[in-house]
Amino acid sequence: MNPDYRELLALLAPECAVVLAAFAVLLVDLRFRGKRTIEGRMVLGATVLTVGLGCAAALLFWNPVSADLLGGSLVLSPVTRHLKFVLVALSIVAAWFCTESAFTRHVGEFMALVALATAGLMFLVGTENLLVVFVALELAGVSLYAMTAFDKRGPRPAEAALRYFLFGGIAAAATLYGFGLLYGLGGSLRLPVLAAALAGRGGDPLVQAAIVLVVSGFGFKIAAVPFHLWAPDAYEGAPAPAAAFIASGSKIAGFFVLWKLLQGGLVGVAGNAGWKSMEPGWLPVVALVAAASMVFGTLAALAQTGLRRLMAYSAVAHAGYALLALAGGSQPALLYYAVTYALAATGAFGVIAILENRAGGDSIANLAGLRERSPLLAVSLTVFVLSLAGIPPLAGFIGKLGAFVAVSKLGAGQRHGWLVVVALASSCVSLYYYLRILRQVWIAPGGTGGGIRAGVAGWIAAALALATLLLGCDPERLLRFLR
């Protein structure tokens, strides 16, 4: 097989643009180092990155929609294209969130890492080859570990990053081991070939081992129980833009790749997770992980006093809901969930970034009086929180509904309904802590200090809130891009 490099480069032009943007932002920042304030350099870096990533988006727009190159190493489809748009957009948002806080002197480096992580995630989304999946996973992962550690003003970020990195290393090893087993069993790194080779071998212990290894590797990526232990620390210690990107872009790509692995490569060994009718395969594993994530994430979030840790545990619960959509085999439902969750989580981190910068921290107690200090932020945060709680007409509700319907349709006689029961129960409990946030914003008396200027990040958050509302009222607007 002789690859046509010109065609390859043409198809990879958007990713190349993202990498070039990383270099550009490094160079521009180098030029202005020491000549501008950190805030000024942040704005400059975000602008450069916006231009570069904007070019990438434009190239995505002009690129062919479908392609399959180099034995599945690069697979383009309308869905991957739309997901790449989303990733680029989230990356731009993360870059602008940086302008909220002068958490580092190394502006260019941080911005470059944002771009590199984005490139990694874009590769991840656009491949059906196990080896490329792994490499892209590492490119994105290493960038994210470094981003987490960027705030050197205290010991916590370093600790968080180390924890994230160590867990990530183990997860990567597990993933690689699982991939190795799959390769040995199926004789190919290509997912469609694997699917054909593995069909009907769900009882094979080696397949079982591979499934467990792969699910644990990706369970780390999407912060599902019991692979979530890094999440609270990373969400708490990372600079807000990094946390926003870990919570959004990294999640979307992680879910999409897990979807391709399980519903693509391992579709023949799904098994059955129905009540009293379990059969070996990946479905029981995913179902257990999902149920544990929903229950544990919800219960742990009840006890949190800081917004960031609360977001982390709520992310764990949400990973569980999204896994229901994955198990249910509905790609639009899964991706709708992941994308709308990403919007709400990013927006919430935008608000958190502003609060930390101008209101002295992310503790929930600190939200008192936000309605007077900044109605814009208060309303935006309310929308995000209600969407995460799954209140209609916000996007979070449609996402959950899609997941419930998908998993109910699985198998005969609604035997997977037990997952819906667990999900509904934890949704009810989760309402308590979401309402606690809203109570603090809208009801708690006073709070100190004057108004909070929302700034660019505030307006981005407001735009995300609007998107969350509109996509909830008219979900078809997004769903048709995800089929």
Add this chain to the structure above:
Amino acid sequence: MLAWTIYISFAAAGLLLLLGPDNDRGARLLALGAAVAGLAVGIVGAIEHGAGLATVSRHAWIPGLGADYHLAADGISLVLVVLTGLAAVAGILFSWNVGYRTREFFSLYLALIGAVYGVFLSFDLLLLFVFYEIAIVPKYFLIAIWGSKGREHAAMKLALYSFVGSALVLGGLVAAHVESGARTFGLEELARHAYPASFQNWAFPVVFLGFAILAGLWPFHTWAPTGHSAAPTAASMLLAGVVMKLGAYGCLRVAMTLFPDGLAAWRGVFGALAVAGIVHGALVALVQRDLKFVVGYSSVSHMGFVLLGLLTLSPVGLSGAVLQMFSHGIVAGLLFAVVGRMVYDREHTRDLEELRARRLGRRLPFAAATFVLAGMASMGLPGFSGFVAELQVLVGAWQTFPAYAAIAGIGIVLGVAYTLRAIQKAFFAGDPTPATAPVPEEHAPPPPAITLPEKCGAILLVAVTVAVGLWPRPLIDWILPSFASSLFDGLRKGGGL
């Protein structure tokens, strides 16, 4: 045309937030304008629409799930839409004195009203559920921000109860959608589907219970008295007046039409719970010291009649139930208005023992008269709407469950007792001087006079309950033909109706 009730309310809720922060007067007028417009549109639209089941508006919404934006109405919806309009207008008149965060108050209030209109007009189950849930959040804030003693606890309790209820409903709806195998959430389409009995036997109680929690079904009613008591006047009026009706409406519209076989199996159980609610609510109301709790528990008791009427499955019982929803909506609104706005906002106590000494019968004659009229309607005296409604429920129950009807009759007697007790203690007790003697000077200064908006609201509600009591025909002419539509085919086949 009916759909505009929803749009007007939501649009006004949004517009209110754009008003200047200190423009309280503008906020009140805008809110009142929107509520009156909603009521007018509701009435005109209802008359134009007529009793038959017909679509108001239908568009594809989420094709992947088969959910449509489908608004439609039959006579039952019309009655409740008119009720919502009346309650909305009266509630705003009785909240004219809200001065704290006025814009937000009316904005949340109208959002709640819009959602309630939406529920009554939705004929797509998903859409209905969406409106149903939208109603929960404003309730929480209305109580937690503007409520009285124990408001945050009451608000959280109410929100969590509502959410558990709606989680049950959602679970049942998803199961019904998947079980039917059809790509639709349409009420009519799913009602046509014959679900297997084994499925109905668990789906019916789940969905019915989910809705009935909001209707105050005993023993899941405990959110209601605390919520009603802590809520600001307008919110209590809406909670008891229309929000509890959402629950009863859901029971009838969704649980009963979708799962007639499940209903047949569970009728006795839920009937017993309804009767238990009637008697328990009345007994507890009899011993309350807090006047607002008396009214709160009376709501539980009266909603028991609604649920009992629904479960009789006879045309007279069903029409009685729907009429009782209307009647209780008006009467409970009136009672809460007197207790919360006319008495509490002036006297700052609702404790019957403290009120005894204040001789409100003299000092607030308008409030006393209104409360007596409302009490008479609540007791079910002839000439008021409650009579027509509860009589029909009892007649229907007599045909189906004679024992339940007898016990519910006891509930009516108890209703007379607690109402008279409340009237006597709150307004006419502790006054040893003869009525002709002048009020002594040293007594507490006279409370502020009853304002014009209060009078308008009270007269509106009294007029409606008397009008319906004397001439229920128009409402019954809307309600009865509704049960002839194809929606209720399943119930007819099951031997009911």
